[in-house]
Amino acid sequence: MVAVEIPGKVLEDMITTSRQGIHKDPPVANGGYLHHCDQVKYSNDTCKIESIGGEPFDPEEKYLTTFPGQFFDGIDNHESLLEWAKENNIRVDNESGKPVKLAIIEMFAALLWLDMGSFADIDKDGDGIITRDEVKARAIEVFGVAVADLVVESVMGVADLNGNGTITPIEMMVVRFVATDILDHVATNEELCAMNAVAAQVLGKRPSHVDVKRVVSELHNILDEDGTGKITRDEAMRVLGEVRRRSLLI
Ligand SMILES: [Ca+2]
Ligand SMILES: [Ca+2]
Helix, strand or coil, X not given: CEEEEEEHHHHHHHHHHHCHHHHCCCCCCCCCCCCCCCCEEEECCCCEEEEEXXXXXXXXXXXXXXXXXXXXXXXXXXXXXXXXXXXXXXXXXXXXXXXXXXXXXXXXXXXXXHHCCCHHHHCCCCCCCECHHHHHHHHHHHHCHHHHHHHHHHHHXXXXXXXXXXXXXXXXXXXXXXXXXXXXXXXCCCHHHHHHHHHHHHHCCCCCHHHHHHHHHHXXXXXXXXXXXXXXXXXXXXXXXXXXXXXXXX
């Protein structure tokens, strides 16, 4: 999968062209029917995108879009994309992007943290650090013995940002922030409010004024790469992307 900003009109044409067969009588399946996430509202009747992310669609606007990198090699023959890429000298090589399987595993591994309870629920000895054994014990409680080993590898891999084999409250907060954002797309103007709610979950209590100040400022140092004082989803995802991970593909 690769993430590319493409003009709305190119995206609309890709969807429309890939679905031409459904308007034939009888309908013709061509195997390239382009699906999209529920943030895109597209009408098969008018062949138009009506809205994206709840905002009116603008064909001239650029939209950050993720799709298989092979589209740029010509698979499924998305002519409008190929023409646009050629005109604008956009090149996507085979090393770009991330394998779909890995992206999906990371996403679900991040989401699993939402089921793991508070930091205190996992940190059984209360020393402020979560070890692999503590993650495993909690995973057995939450998910059962049968899948615990699989879950441990995934959740440790995605949350241990500095790769030292343990999880700190900040690391847990980052992964929960990302997981919450995957579900609710909270990384907008309400980011800090959302982070407060996350702080409450991670600390297992309503954070005190001092807790929040400390945690949020530490979090800002980790996430606010460009120093604007605001944490963007891109910044959170970049931090997640720097995770030193075991190979989850084997
Ligand atoms: Ca511990
Ligand atoms: Ca760590």
